[in-house]
Amino acid sequence: MDKDFKFRVLTACDWDEGTIDGLSIRKDGGLEPLDRDGSYTSEPLDSGIDDCRWHRIVLDADIPDNSMITISFYSSEREEAAETWSRKIVFKGGARDALVQTPPGRYLRLGIDLHREGEESPVMRQAKIYYPGHSYLRYLPPLYQEDPASKEFLARFLSLFESVMYEREEKISEIPTCFDPMATPEEFLPWLASWLSMDLYEPIGDKNSELILRAAELYKEKGTASGIASLATLLTGKRCCVKEYMNNVFRTYGMEHHDVEEMVDEGGCMKFHRTMSRTVDSANPDLMAGMDTYYDRVHYITDTSETGRYSRNVIGIFIFLAERERLLTGVDELYRIIKSFLPVFVRAEIIPVEAPSDETYDVWVGPANDTESASTTGVIPDGDGSIAYTDECDRYVDETGNRNPVHRSEW
Known part of the structure; x- marks a missing residue:
């Protein structure tokens, strides 16, 4: 692509600055006729070059059958109202680019008309105008430019080939974007994923791009608790934590970690140590409140079912x-994706839960003067003076303090 080319672009950001008549602006930023016809007149585009020869216009537009878009130009050396517009250029079918045939001038106005005959309307999303004007004539001997009439015809004839070559050169210059998962066209994602031996998943949509972008990071931690938590967080956009249930299996060793303080990792997930097994003390509301939740510290007999x-x-x-x-x-779709990152001998359960919040409580109504309960971590006085217990798994706490349902292995 010739590095001497510059361009100006008219997009959804510019429509309101010009004059719109009989057109509406769609949610995607495109212009379309309200009825059969509509027009748009742009504000002057400044090239910053005196006597600029404007070169070429390329449209990003939908032009159905029985509809068309016409564009005319007005160039001048000053910002002024258009007086004599150029001959209209008609775009229909597959035509999307043309030469800008107007006298030299620093400023350029565009007059855009959209017309339809059938039910489908043309949609104008973008117009890109290249400048200053160049022609393949400059690569030919001066002999071909001596006759003004033949020079103009030859310039227009060569522009057909120039348009094709320019588009190809422009695509070549944009090749680096094909290697950026966040910028590459959607059709290139499977190709990028194949380089990394990754699958793409339709249910997660745009997150496939981020999955490819973070492939090295995810592969480095593949099969680890932190890696699986990171993957789940990426897929859901929510805080996800992995609980290894082997730390809740009954055993008689682990005293070396008895007094070790539990840590929180970068993802906000608690890091549980293997500790000596604890029996269920039903008088300990903290221990009972954590049962069957991510924060469960109770130990259970092995269940190999x-x-x-x-x-x-x-x-x-x-x-x-x-x-x-x-x-x-x-959940089934998430598991299908996460399964490929799990060790072959590991089975995972995906458990959506309500995040702990000071504003969300399951309530157990107890005596207002129950000082033992009131002093326990995890409870606060309710509005009527009774005690409210938190529970991340939304279980009902009845009058006897039991949380239902609680499914446990047999002791």
């Missing part, structure tokens, strides 16, 4: 959602 949770090869992927929020991608 097909759907058992508490074993060494099962993890839970907790997705924290706002109140009444739903996942945009189904």
